Amino acid sequence: MxxxxxxxxxxxxxxxxxxxxxxxxxxxxxxxxxxxxxxxxxxxxxxxxxxxxxxxxxxxxxxxxxxxxxxxxxxxxxxxxxxxxxxxxxxxxxxxxxxxxxxxxxxxxxxxxxxxxxxxxxxxxxxxxxxxxxxxxxxxxxxxxxxxTSGELLHRRGYKEATGKAPLRETLAALFLRQAGYAGDVPVVDPMCGSGTFVIEAARWAAGMAPGAERSFGFEALPSFDADAFAAMKAEAATRRDTDLRFYGSDRDDGAIRGAEANAARGHVADLCQFTRAAVSDLPRPEGRPGLVMVNPPYGARIGNRKLLFGLYGAFGAVLQERFHGWRLGMVTSDGGLAKATGLKLSAGPPVAFGGLTVKLYQAQL
CATH class of the missing domain: 3.30.2130.30 (VC0802-like)
Incomplete structure (x- = not known):
């Protein structure tokens, strides 16, 4: 050993x-x-x-x-x-x-x-x-x-209490952000933000805050654990660096917005995040340099009627083409037909198991 x-x-x-x-x-x-x-x-x-x-x-x-x-x-x-x-x-x-x-x-x-x-x-x-x-x-x-050595799965960051329907795990959100080219260096917009997972993960990444700074771990009960040494490591990892980036989430559901705001506050990035109740068709482009639109829309498999979702995806694609020139898109969905309905030129990543479904990250340069 x-x-x-x-x-x-x-x-x-x-x-x-x-x-x-x-x-x-x-x-x-x-x-x-x-x-x-x-x-x-x-x-x-x-x-x-x-x-x-x-x-x-x-x-x-x-x-x-x-x-x-x-x-x-x-x-x-x-x-x-x-x-x-x-x-x-x-x-x-x-x-x-x-x-x-x-x-x-x-x-x-x-x-x-x-x-x-x-x-x-x-x-x-x-x-x-x-x-x-x-x-x-x-x-x-x-x-x-x-x-x-983790105890609870590491997507349980410790600050997220409010969750929406079929939430995306934070660890998976972080990997999809990385796959979309995010490195904590550009603003992020999520127009179907639910409990705010993409927005909060992106904000904490940009602020240099460790994902596990608000939780405990299984290894803390082991004989090898040095509480003082880990406390020093945790204190350093929780320190927030300055960033001028801002992160935006919107959703049609008032409860989702309230939950996302509460999650951002517990994650100590409320001042970096702005959550607004709005439909996708009302999505504004933030001022400043282009960034990343990152979204996990409904797929119709567990949430929503698939036939009705074609209109949502089409409206979303039209808004992006009209208002978000120069930005990048990362979109998680299990349905290639719905992705195609955006009218965007998309590339698809590898299939990934998620909640009993197989999803892919679709990307586009807008």
Missing amino acids: DTPFEIFLSAPPGLEPLLLQEVTEAGFAAPEVAQGGVTIQGDWPDIWRANLTLRGASRVLVRFAQFRAFHLAQLDKRATKLDWGAVLPAGAECRVDVTCRNSKIYHDRAARARVAGAIESFGGKVSPEGSLRIMVRIEDDLVTFSMD
């Missing part, structure tokens, strides 16, 4: 290269794309920093042990010999998840029972409701132990 560890940063399949770009910019060691995320090398402070500062990662997993096992008795013996006290606090209650693939040990429940026994022999407790999560993957007879 010596450091450096292999650390796995999860991301929606299809968007791993965007997370790799963020991780590389952040200066983490040895970043590499893997299926469903990015791997890096690092120690516990790197794990804290990844949870605190990465906008696109969904979870941060630390891979703390690995060995070969060809039968359950061997798994039992080697798991019992692990230094669980270096990973788990005394008396910890944890959840154990096991997956088996192409291995002589093929029964995941039996394997879980052996790992649970090893943890209980150390003095820990295993429960489906455990606050800490140990994941064991047995593939080609290689047993890999990982721990979820």
Whole structure:
């Protein structure tokens, strides 16, 4: 269990290269794309920093042990010999998840029972409701132990209480912003803003505020945790830099606007964000330099009548062509036919799973 560890940063399949770009910019060691995320090398402070500062990662997993096992008795013996006290606090209650693939040990429940026994022999407790999560993957007879250091998924930033219908997760919003070319350097407009996810994420990015500055993490309960060192890291990450950029959201729903304003206030960017009740046809172009129009409109799959949405998409495209020359568009939708109804020359990104649907980011230079 010596450091450096292999650390796995999860991301929606299809968007791993965007997370790799963020991780590389952040200066983490040895970043590499893997299926469903990015791997890096690092120690516990790197794990804290990844949870605190990465906008696109969904979870941060630390891979703390690995060995070969060809039968359950061997798994039992080697798991019992692990230094669980270096990973788990005394008396910890944890959840154990096991997956088996192409291995002589093929029964995941039996394997879980052996790992649970090893943890209980150390003095820990295993429960489906455990606050800490140990994941064991047995593939080609290689047993890999990982721990979820995040706790709650990282899209739960800690400042968003009000949510609209079918909200976009903040981590996914951050990756889509990056895919659309955003780097915290231009104004952002969302004319169907709902609870304000795109607007607030863009504002906090421009202000240099860490996405996790308002929340706690699973690693804070671990024996390796240094509260004073992390407090200093968190204080630095929460510092807001000056920016002259402004961020604009509008929606036809009064409740959505009130919720977005409250979310922006809890996220300490209310002064950078302006939310207005307005229809798409009334969307004004902000003064100043061109920026990014970023939108997650209804698709008709879960919200709205698809037939009626063609008019909405058409009106939206007409407004952009009329008023937003020089701006860029990033539009998330599951329906290529609706996207085409904008009348814009669009390019589509890779398919991404979202809430039981498959969506794509459509982009255009206006």
